[in-house]
Structure formats: structure tokens, C-alpha cells
Amino acid sequence: MDRKQLLWLLLTLLLFLLVVPRFFGDRRPPQPEPTPQIPETTGWGYGGMRLSPEQIAADKVPAYTLGSVDPQSPYRFQLTLDPRGASVRYARLAGYYYTVQQKRTENKTPEQLEEWSYAVLSPVAGADGQAVLPFSTSDLLVAEEAGGPLQRIDTRMSPKYRLQGADDNGELFHFGWEPTELPEAEDGVQRTRFRLNLYDPATDTLAYTLIKTYEVRPGSYSFRMTVEVENHSGAARDLAIIQNGPTGIPLEDVRGDQREVIVANYMAGKGEVSLPKNGKTLRTKSLTAAQRQPLGTNAPDGDPVVWAGIANKFFASLMYPIPDGIDPTNLQAAVTPADLVVPPAQTTYDFHTQMVGTGEGAAQLVLVQTRPQTVAPSPAEGAAEPATQATQGASSTSLKFSYDVFVGPKDGEVLEAAPLHAMLNYGTAITFQSCQWCLVDPLARGVMWLIAAGGSLLHNYGLMIILLVLVIRLALHPITKRSQVSMLKMRKLQPQMQAIQEKYKDDKEGQQKAMMDFMRQTGFSPFLGCLPMLLQMPIWIALWAGLNASVALRHEGLLPFWITNLAGPDTVLHLAEPFTIPLLGRMMGPVTGLNLLPLLLAVFMFLQQKLMPMQAGPAGASKEQEQQQKIMMYFMSIFMLLIFYNAPSGLTLYIMASTAYGVVESAVIRKHIREREEQEAAAEVRVTAPGKRPRGTRPKKPRDRYRP
Structure with missing residues (x-):
């Protein structure tokens, strides 16, 4: 991650901190x-x-x-x-x-x-x-x-x-x-x-x-x-x-x-x-x-x-x-x-x-x-x-x-x-408060109807949310797989891309043309890496709005002893004196106890970031870039913990289940890619010219030590 990307990330975070309070009010x-x-x-x-x-x-x-x-x-x-x-x-x-x-x-x-x-x-x-x-x-x-x-x-x-x-x-x-x-x-x-x-x-x-x-x-x-x-x-x-x-x-x-x-x-x-x-x-x-x-x-x-x-x-x-x-x-x-x-x-x-x-x-x-x-x-x-x-x-x-x-x-x-x-x-x-956009409104109402209908049928709204995760992630699996393959390919091509950038560092137009030619020759498209996120963004916003406003989730749970109210935090231990984190109180509210689900979300978010191809570090990356990658992994995990600490547990459950599914899915995809590469390497056929066998397959004659 270079300085320009880090700057964009900080600006995005600042914008998020300014926009999120609109969801919750004063x-x-x-x-x-x-x-x-x-x-x-x-x-x-x-x-x-x-x-x-x-x-x-x-x-x-x-x-x-x-x-x-x-x-x-x-x-x-x-x-x-x-x-x-x-x-x-x-x-x-x-x-x-x-x-x-x-x-x-x-x-x-x-x-x-x-x-x-x-x-x-x-x-x-x-x-x-x-x-x-x-x-x-x-x-x-x-x-x-x-x-x-x-x-x-x-x-x-x-x-x-x-x-x-x-x-x-x-x-x-x-x-x-x-x-x-x-x-x-x-x-x-x-x-x-x-x-x-x-x-x-x-x-x-x-x-x-x-x-x-x-x-x-x-x-x-x-x-x-x-x-x-x-x-x-x-x-x-x-x-x-x-x-x-x-x-x-x-x-x-x-x-x-x-x-x-x-x-x-x-x-x-x-x-x-x-x-x-x-x-x-x-x-x-x-x-x-x-x-x-x-x-x-x-x-x-x-x-x-x-x-x-x-x-x-x-x-x-x-x-x-x-x-x-x-x-x-x-x-x-x-x-x-x-x-x-x-x-x-x-x-x-x-x-x-x-x-x-x-x-x-x-x-x-x-x-x-x-x-x-x-x-x-x-x-x-x-x-x-x-x-x-x-x-x-x-x-x-x-x-x-x-x-x-x-x-x-x-x-x-x-x-x-x-x-x-x-x-x-x-x-x-x-x-839906700040989420009343033309696309989000019907999607959010559809989410509310689906959860209410499925929850009443299964008699467990938490199970319905997990089932919804499986349906959406399975539908997006082909795109997610292509995205991760594209990101792994980008990692392997990173040294060549850096060489092009270094060669044309003083010629922006030439660098752009050379990069486009290189991507065309290798069949690499950076858009595939962003496609799953772009497709999921309206769904995530609709789920945020729908789960946040669904009265069907109120006082409905997943288990009799944990996550008993999907419309509120899953507090497992209450504090005698609640406290508010400075600068974050308006966004996340007071800390009234120990909420377990956001902690699990942060853990799975860290694992998912660690398994992502780009988070594994590009080939030939410097120590400074690798350190920035590690900082981002910790930062995103802590950020998600703070954002969802007091969020409705139904919403946190969906994101945690989706993240956990992503961890397993990423591990399976990486294993599949590795096995395919090994099979391709083992199936390589060596072509030789007619006549003598290659020296590598023909035994040497013993040398006569007494021959002059």
C-alpha cells in the first residue's frame, strides 16, 4: 500500500465518521x-x-x-x-x-x-x-x-x-x-x-x-x-x-x-x-x-x-x-x-x-x-x-x-x-432514515419481508439470517472465485508491473499505454478484484437498513442463552457503570457491557484480511509495504469492532457469518488454485529430439582411469 492509497483510506474513514451519525441521530x-x-x-x-x-x-x-x-x-x-x-x-x-x-x-x-x-x-x-x-x-x-x-x-x-x-x-x-x-x-x-x-x-x-x-x-x-x-x-x-x-x-x-x-x-x-x-x-x-x-x-x-x-x-x-x-x-x-x-x-x-x-x-x-x-x-x-x-x-x-x-x-x-x-x-x-435511496428502499423492504416470512417458517430468525448468508454467498461464489484468482494473478505479475512503472516513471501516458498492453497480453483485469464488493454493496446497505428497521427481529433470538434479541446488542456481561469512548460516543453509543458478537466479527475480519491474496503481500514487496499491510489488517478489525459494537445483533450476525464464510471460502479457493497449479506442473511433457537420449536419462560410461 503506497502513500496515496493510505491517504484515500484516511479520507474515506473521515467521511464515514461524518456520515454514520446520520443513521443514529443525536x-x-x-x-x-x-x-x-x-x-x-x-x-x-x-x-x-x-x-x-x-x-x-x-x-x-x-x-x-x-x-x-x-x-x-x-x-x-x-x-x-x-x-x-x-x-x-x-x-x-x-x-x-x-x-x-x-x-x-x-x-x-x-x-x-x-x-x-x-x-x-x-x-x-x-x-x-x-x-x-x-x-x-x-x-x-x-x-x-x-x-x-x-x-x-x-x-x-x-x-x-x-x-x-x-x-x-x-x-x-x-x-x-x-x-x-x-x-x-x-x-x-x-x-x-x-x-x-x-x-x-x-x-x-x-x-x-x-x-x-x-x-x-x-x-x-x-x-x-x-x-x-x-x-x-x-x-x-x-x-x-x-x-x-x-x-x-x-x-x-x-x-x-x-x-x-x-x-x-x-x-x-x-x-x-x-x-x-x-x-x-x-x-x-x-x-x-x-x-x-x-x-x-x-x-x-x-x-x-x-x-x-x-x-x-x-x-x-x-x-x-x-x-x-x-x-x-x-x-x-x-x-x-x-x-x-x-x-x-x-x-x-x-x-x-x-x-x-x-x-x-x-x-x-x-x-x-x-x-x-x-x-x-x-x-x-x-x-x-x-x-x-x-x-x-x-x-x-x-x-x-x-x-x-x-x-x-x-x-x-x-x-x-x-x-x-x-x-x-x-x-x-x-x-430507513439515511438509507432512503431509490434502489435501497425496495431491496430493504424485500429483506424485511424475506426475514419475517422465513423466520416464522423456521421459528428461528437467527437461523434465517444465517441461511440468507449462505444463499447470497453461494450465488456470488463464481464471481468471488474469479476475483480471488485475478488478485493472485496480480500478485504474481506485480514485479513486471513495477518494472513498467519504473521504466515509464517520467512518461504517464506511455506508462498507461504500456500497462494496458501488458494487461491485454496477460489477460489480467483489475476490475474483477472489485466486482464482488461492488455487487454486494447495495445488498449490504439494504441489509443494514432492513435488519435495522425490522420489528420482526425484536426479542427474537438465535439461541436460548445467547443472542436472545436480534434487534439489540448481545450483551453477555453488564457493567455497573456504562462509559462512552471519547470522539466515538455519538457513533457507537455508550459501552454498557461485554458484547461477544462484535469481538467474533473482528476476529473473523482479521482472518479474512490475512487470507486475502493482496493482504499476503505482493511478490517483491518491501518491508515497509508489508508493515503497512499488517497495520491495515489490525486497523480494519478494530474499526469493525467499534462500528458494530452496539449494532443490532441480527445485523452483526449477518456480517460475522458472511465474513466467516468468506474465510472458509478463501481457504478453499486458495487450496483449489494450489492443487491445480501442482497438477499442471506434474502434467508438463518434455519434448526431445530424435537420436540419443538426453544425458539426464542416459547413464554415463565408466571412465577408464588407466587410459592415456
Whole structure:
């Protein structure tokens, strides 16, 4: 290896160190900044549940559940509802757990199921000390006059406002919406309704009523949420709502924060819903400004935003505002994606996102702010009750919005199992982060499908990965063999090539022409040495992306006692105090224990480098070149150890198995070449002229020592 090659190697390493962090993101989410506040009204009274500060501090706020976390039940998840803002405290998935040990525990108690089931949604500790709850209806915006300025009424848990009928001493209470558990329907649909009354402080009369309903269906990974505001003020008002969406999704990778905000638009030209080409997702590190950022645009000449949500590597929560006239549970055959989209000119909502929480507990929040709509007053008591269905762009006695919310794994079949979700193209929520190239995306999805199908058939996903290695390496064996033969030939021809370089060292054009003539005469092609690597590069990148995003590998293993989670490192010994290697922490994450698989990968990588023909040292190589070759062998082994130390063991297993196969394959090919050369040497036929036999085969006559 000359200096020029070494320089290129160092530049490649530097580029790799700059690019790799894009796969893993920043481990520390940015700190939020204050969000501009809408002017706030004062003195409003509330009619709802009284929650004492002691209840809040002890986390004993009443909870109401829909669905179940029991894998044997017909429900796919359980919603734990909170009266504060009529929010979702937790959304726990049935059959998904935090650790392998929890998954393997048999006969789990109800308490264990509740505690261990994976929560896609959870509260986030806000910067002001109050919890930011998923799907909390946080604010009601009121304009006293049509087109006038909006005033904000906080509908969350807050000590700032007096409850209706509070004590004369002005004691402040926390409050929650009043719940009503509705009877379960015959088809198993469960519902809970919350209500909050807002009173005019001047007249002490009912001004507005907020009604919020949650609905969970058996066999579905989505729930329905409906928010309605009734106007009892006696006059028409412009009303709007700020509705929190999903937040609090956990981290799933020790190497960095791979959580992201996903937004999908309706592409009128294609007639489909999909992620935009530019800025497909917003990673945590992209949300540097914690002020609310718009997600896409609903401008009349733009592609309208259809749904948005948050996701980590394996799970997602997606929020879709349902247009009037669409029943997600009973889509008609004639419905097209265009029917599921509100035209930009009629859109009544805008998606936003912002960071909430501080430090390691910071997380993304997706929220929806509706545009002001004029709402007519409800008739006085005793009058005929009007219809409550809101019509976009028209005045009615209530403001009503419905949402379909998906909470579940990022599995292609699950994401598009429901006809609505398939038409909304929820499968695009499976993103490959920095690997979203035109060729890699279909290859990575193919890898995910193949591993999921083969793993379920073999009942061992680790074995399926090893089988995949064998199939790919056997398919590439002819090319690999030709490559190694070419590299061995190059090694033998190295002295002659060096002689040509020395002869034409002052004539670059002559050197190039002489080298091409020499290669043509000898039948040598240096391209063959690079061909296997070039062919495997797209496959490797697709495997990197697919194995890194495959939820099928989560908590699936190779052996009962080792590599028990193919989606995480194979830690065999945990450290009491994790540590981070300087300059490499962002790329490889913290060292939390002894991971055996990356060490084996480094060993096999060293052996493979040692057996490669070019690594054996070119004929006539100097001691300096041989020393550089040895340094490169150690360098590549250590480099692979650091890169894959905290990588998912499924990905490391594939590369280690492929490298081990390469070691055996290289040894077999070298042995085959050596045997063939020996056979060719033994089969050589010596041609002699007629007459006397050659002296080498004819015995000499004894010389007469006495002959003169």
C-alpha cells in the first residue's frame, strides 16, 4: 500500500465518521424554547372533577381503560385515559414487552401485564413541571366577534382558574373532565366519553361544553377520537381548538435517538398519499427550535397534509383527521384516496410539531390546531335539539372533529391491514432514515419481508439470517472465485508491473499505454478484484437498513442463552457503570457491557484480511509495504469492532457469518488454485529430439582411469 492509497483510506474513514451519525441521530434531544402564547382569558369557571394536589403528586389521578393488554383478548392494545385534558395517559400494546425476560415469563399476572406491556404513548415531563399528556385537548380559542382576535382558555389541569362553586377563600383545585363510561356494544366496541363545562364569569352561566369520546374496536390497532365544542353563550362565536397528538414514544436504540416525526401529503399528480421526497421525516435533532413548527402546508396550490405522527425504529402512532362523510370502519368500494383528503381550500386544521420536556426526557409532540369557525349558539332549554354534526365552512351549533389514531408496530402487514390504512399508505411509515435511496428502499423492504416470512417458517430468525448468508454467498461464489484468482494473478505479475512503472516513471501516458498492453497480453483485469464488493454493496446497505428497521427481529433470538434479541446488542456481561469512548460516543453509543458478537466479527475480519491474496503481500514487496499491510489488517478489525459494537445483533450476525464464510471460502479457493497449479506442473511433457537420449536419462560410461 503506497502513500496515496493510505491517504484515500484516511479520507474515506473521515467521511464515514461524518456520515454514520446520520443513521443514529443525536443522543441528546435539544432543549425546548418558550412557545409564543395566545392571549389568555381570566376568571373562567370550570365544571368538572376536582383533583386535589395530593392526588396529582401521588399519581393517583383516576384512570379509565379501554381495550386490554392480554394477548388472549380480542383487543390489540389498551388505552389508559386520564381526565386531565381528557387525554391518553398510556397506549400499551398486547404481546409486546420491554425486555426479552418479560416476554418469556409465563403466566403473567394482570399487574405484570400492565407494567411490562410496551407503551407507545406516555406522559412527558414538561419544562414547567406539569405533565404533557398525549391527545390532551389543551386549549379552546374564542373570538367574541367574528374575525376578532382569539383568546386562549386552558382546558388542561391547571391551578390558574377557579372552579365553578369553589370555596369563598379562593382555594385553587386541579380539575379534570367528567368521564362517562358508555356500555360496550354488541360488536365489542368500547367507548368512554368526557365532558367539561365552561362558565361565563360575568353571568355565572354555561358558555361552552367540550365533549370528547374515545372508541376502541377489537382486532384493530387504531382508536377513534372525537372532539366536540357546543356553544351555549347565546351569540355566534369564532371557535378553534388546539389538540395535542401523539408524544412520549420511547427510545429503541442505545446508539442514538432515532425517533422522528412523520408527515404524509396527498400527491394529486400521482393520486396517492405518500411521504414527500424532500424532508420525509423530522429527526429529533432537526427540531432545534422548540417553537411550534408547521408540518407541511395546506396552501391552495400545495399538496395537503393528510396524516402525521411520531415513530421510533419499531413502533409508531399516526393521527389522521377524518373528513365528513367518511366512515373508516365501513369504506365503500368506490372510495379513492382523493375522497379521504379534504381539499386545501376547505381545510380546517393545520399540523404542527414541537419539542416538549427537558434533557434526556425530551420528546417530540405532534399537535393539531383547527382554524377558526363560526359556531351558532345552541337553542335555549326546551327548544328542539339541533343536529350536532359540524359542516366545514358553515355555521352550526357545535364544532366537531374526528380522528383515527394508529398505535402499533411498524410491520408492513399491520400498518396496511385495515382498508383505510392501506389507502392512506401507512406502510411508508417504515423509513430507513439515511438509507432512503431509490434502489435501497425496495431491496430493504424485500429483506424485511424475506426475514419475517422465513423466520416464522423456521421459528428461528437467527437461523434465517444465517441461511440468507449462505444463499447470497453461494450465488456470488463464481464471481468471488474469479476475483480471488485475478488478485493472485496480480500478485504474481506485480514485479513486471513495477518494472513498467519504473521504466515509464517520467512518461504517464506511455506508462498507461504500456500497462494496458501488458494487461491485454496477460489477460489480467483489475476490475474483477472489485466486482464482488461492488455487487454486494447495495445488498449490504439494504441489509443494514432492513435488519435495522425490522420489528420482526425484536426479542427474537438465535439461541436460548445467547443472542436472545436480534434487534439489540448481545450483551453477555453488564457493567455497573456504562462509559462512552471519547470522539466515538455519538457513533457507537455508550459501552454498557461485554458484547461477544462484535469481538467474533473482528476476529473473523482479521482472518479474512490475512487470507486475502493482496493482504499476503505482493511478490517483491518491501518491508515497509508489508508493515503497512499488517497495520491495515489490525486497523480494519478494530474499526469493525467499534462500528458494530452496539449494532443490532441480527445485523452483526449477518456480517460475522458472511465474513466467516468468506474465510472458509478463501481457504478453499486458495487450496483449489494450489492443487491445480501442482497438477499442471506434474502434467508438463518434455519434448526431445530424435537420436540419443538426453544425458539426464542416459547413464554415463565408466571412465577408464588407466587410459592415456
